[in-house]
Amino acid sequence: MMVELLPAFPAFLLVFVRVTSFFLMMPLFSYRSIPTAAKIGIGFFMAMIMVFTFDLPAIEIDHNYFLLIIKEALVGLMIGFIAYLLLSAIQIAGGFIDFQMGFAIANVIDPQTGAQSPLMGQYLYTIALLFLLTVNGHHLMLDGVFYSYQFIPIDQPWIPFGDPNLAEFIIKTFNSMFIIAFQLSIPVVGSLFLVDIALGIVARTVPQLNVFVVGLPLKIGVSFIVLIIVISVLMIVISQLFETMLSTMRGLMELIGGA
Template sequence: MEFLREEFLLTLLLSYFRVVSFFSLFPFFSSNYVPLNVRLYLSFAVSFIALSFFDIKTVSVNTFEEFILKALNEFLFGFTAGLILRFFIEALAIAGEIIALHTGLGFLQLFLPGQAPMSLFGAFFYLYGILLFLSVGGAEIVLLALSESFKKVPIGSFNLFFLNPEVFLEFFYESFKLGVKVSLPVLLSALILNLILAVVNRFIPQMNVFMVGLPLQVLVGLIVLLLSLPVITLVIVNHLYDFLKVFELFIKQLGLY
């Protein structure tokens, strides 16, 4: 049978390294909400389906050193592609940390199973970003792009030194801009509130601004966040669509090197 040929099994194993390293950083699938054995089985299923239904040329390996080199290249490819997508989720988590800091709720820490401790708003935007990513079909688009990568970048042909560093900087800049846009309404409201409290403290020195300011800062921050959440959602979704288009283009351009 063709599935039992040595070239097919080696190609399947190398493609498995690409997919499993990609899923190690892929949003939602890399979290502990998905059990490790499910991620491993899913990676094997995606690799097998890609080799079975796409016209992918099998790889022949002559020495063990050559196999290790090809496996390392596949691991680096999956890690690089997953890292780019990770920028999007981490930008939302950082935006949540900034919002928590400026609403006076930065001391509230959530301990999610298998996750690093994060603030209340950091965890909220982290999960909210994953929800939006899945709801707009981001997982399907990324999996199709990953399957397309087997055609554009054949197994074992990836070279990390051919990548343009400006691509990573562009993804990083766009993610940073997204984090600023998401946290901007709360940042501006906190700045205006602090200015008002400073003026009030100037004219009424007898009033304890610290006792009044902290509850007021929490209240104003929550109200502004609630009112601006539809706009924030629209900004995140629009950025996500652009992000996925650029990611698809990035995968296709890898085959030109």
């Protein structure tokens, strides 16, 4: 086994760098709750399987080899980041909802990333991750890592950063993130906008009523009622978000590979 692995060691190292770079940014696999040793171990065994599955070209360790290592790390980071960027739409949607509900001042620390996140954003994000595991979305992300070599050859020495299509693709992905966040938040935000209009009318017609005291609990109650009603519709939008994430990963691989 070791004798067979020695000639393929340079290719194995390149595959290992790409896989572990994926795991550094990819949703689910990049979280702090997963031990670093487990991430490295999964990447190691997955790289071994991929080396003996693909017909990889013979690669020698020379001055170009270090450029290939940097390229593989950048490929993994870019594709993992584009997947994480789209899933961030759920957190942004929660931020929109929290701002209207009055929860924007009460952020929580996300134990997975260590960053502050809105309350409703964390709630929706947790449900989305459970839904992602239910539909085996993590398997599809690993498939993306596995089949990335069909689009980006291991011996390709560069990433076409100067390609205008690549920059346009990333900008459109960034734009799609905000569009999906708006679609996720519009039922609750729209309902709260109507509540604000109703409270404004009440404040003008009944000046004795303190709308600042009544408004906050009313908006919180309406938000939870609307959220319970539309949660199934939000799951449909989130499932479309997963499809968009996987197709975006594939499109970015094609652009990097020059397809």
